[in-house]
Amino acid sequence: DVKVTQSSRYLVKRTGEKVFLECVQDMDHENMFWYRQDPGLGLRLIYFSYDVKMKEKGDIPEGYSVSREKKERFSLILESASTNQTSMYLCASSLSGNTIYFGEGSWLTVV
């Protein structure tokens, strides 16, 4: 079974803090993704990566950055968290042209 693991399920951070969300996949997938899920807005792509050290902006990259130093690991970074970044964050991975597999999500609250 493909496993996408998001190490932090629930986080509470203060405004202005730097936040790291970590994601690991165990299936040697080349593509990895970070989505944000908000009610009524669906899944919106923040960033994706198709190879180590490669990244591309998705639809809502403002306020976020990413890092992919190893194939299995993709990190989402909030440089200075703001309350409008309170949301559920979903990491995912895939082989090109095939099913996207999601992690269970990280609930982030910024106070």
Place this chain on the structure above:
Amino acid sequence: QQQVKQSPQSLIVQKGGISIINCAYENTAFDYFPWYQQFPGKGPALLIAIRPDVSEKKEGRFTISFNKSAKQFSLHIMDSQPGDSATYFCAAGSSGSARQLTFGSGTQLTVLP
């Protein structure tokens, strides 16, 4: 052109009824149309998918109907069960694109016992 519009936002169906969720897209380059199912506290998981060379695909109680000329596709859940209560997302993508999928806004389905 990347948008995928999904309706309704929420749906309540009696046990045994048919649930229907609709999606529409604009980008004619899309060639892959999956549906994902998400239970509370879990990430979305692939339910069923279709490519535009067929107009319908059925897996058990779940059927995708695809209308290429109208650029619409829909999910039908026959004999809906309370265990089907979840959020459903349609998506569309191009198999040649690394970003792969654009998702609809989601439909929260409740099946009453």
